[in-house]
Amino acid sequence: MSTDFQHAREALGRRLRELRGGQTQRALAAVLGWPQAKVSKLETGRQTATSDDMRAWARATGHSALADELVGRLQGLEFGTRSWRRQLSAGHRPVQDVLTIEYERSTRLRAWEGAMVVGMLQTPDYARAVFTRYAELHQSPRDVEDAVLARVRRQELLYRRGRTFHIVLWESALYAAVASPEVMAAQMDRLTSVIGLDTVRLGIVPIGARVGIPPANGFWMYDDRLVIVEDWHAEMWLDDAATVGLYSRVWETLASAAVYGTPARRLIARARVQAADGR
Known part of the structure; x- marks a missing residue:
């Protein structure tokens, strides 16, 4: 086992x-x-x-x-490819609770995301918009508020010593208008606020930056033991050493193209201006 x-x-x-x-x-x-x-x-x-x-x-x-929630949690115990249809049969909250376990177990967490802001850095309103749209897509139970609460509670880990979060976003993720202009502007403020936290290193890969490989699916790495990759139909939990090593190389390649600190703030500020202009 x-x-x-x-x-x-x-x-x-x-x-x-x-x-x-x-x-x-x-x-x-x-x-x-x-x-x-x-x-x-x-x-x-x-x-x-x-x-x-x-x-x-x-x-x-x-x-x-x-x-149905309990049955969904039971089905979520399976490893490997976890179809969203089965995982979301009881809604998004059980999925969030299972993920929280992996965050709590890990001390070094790395993420790549090119499509949207990662969950650990989302504001409640941004998360609400994301969960609502995925519930519509997958026609899953509407437990959006419970899912938002679970995600926000997990973000408390950002402020606890003993873990590091190295998160890399493609600049285009800042412009994916999944929510209203007001929510998007507040989300950009949230990103700016985490730059400088002792536990967080946030990098932005500028559009047009030279990258060693084409950016693809978003994924999280939990220490050097587990990678979770999201696709439209399923979530893949990968824990064999060779695959984890592959994703580590992918992440290092993308992270090396990112900018940090003041240059990252500038990119986020530019996206905030555009979001505000969209009101």
């Missing part, structure tokens, strides 16, 4: 414990007709649940409406 799978299973267990609330394990086991040991193992991540287990748990704890 992979360590990543186990951590995700433990996260599911914490959610189950949260739904149990003040009910004792023994009382819940009696309602479900299970041994108390099974309840304990599911809550501590020592046993993998089934979809029927998740639905039964939701009913027995008085949260029947959350059955």
Whole structure:
């Protein structure tokens, strides 16, 4: 069993414990007709649940409406290619919670994104616009506010010592008007504010900069153990050493074309002016 799978299973267990609330394990086991040991193992991540287990748990704890969420979280335990259709069957919040585990486990985080501002640096309004559009695209449950809250809470990691975030954006990502001019202008202010944080190094690859390879899909690297790549139909979790090494070379190549500090501020300021002019 992979360590990543186990951590995700433990996260599911914490959610189950949260739904149990003040009910004792023994009382819940009696309602479900299970041994108390099974309840304990599911809550501590020592046993993998089934979809029927998740639905039964939701009913027995008085949260029947959350059955699909629990099933979606269970399906999200799989590694490799994770289709958005399956992952988003219970909405965006469960996906965000699973990702938070990887952020918390990691000390060196690197990102490349050429299409939009990365989630760790998004304002709530910008994130709301992104989640709304993806929910429309995938026709998934509308849990946008819960997803925004989960994303904003994860951003607290930016201010905790012990982690470094080296994030590289293509300049074109600053101009992708996924939200209103007011929201875009505020998002540019947010980017400017993180430049100079001890834990964050933000680079912008200027349009027209010479790059060693064509920019492609966005991805995150979690230490040297995991890469998560997003595509339209699925999210790919890649953890074999050769693939991680490949993405590390890709990231280094793109990062070397970026500008930092004052030059990056200038590019962001230029994008802010255009956003403001669009009002």
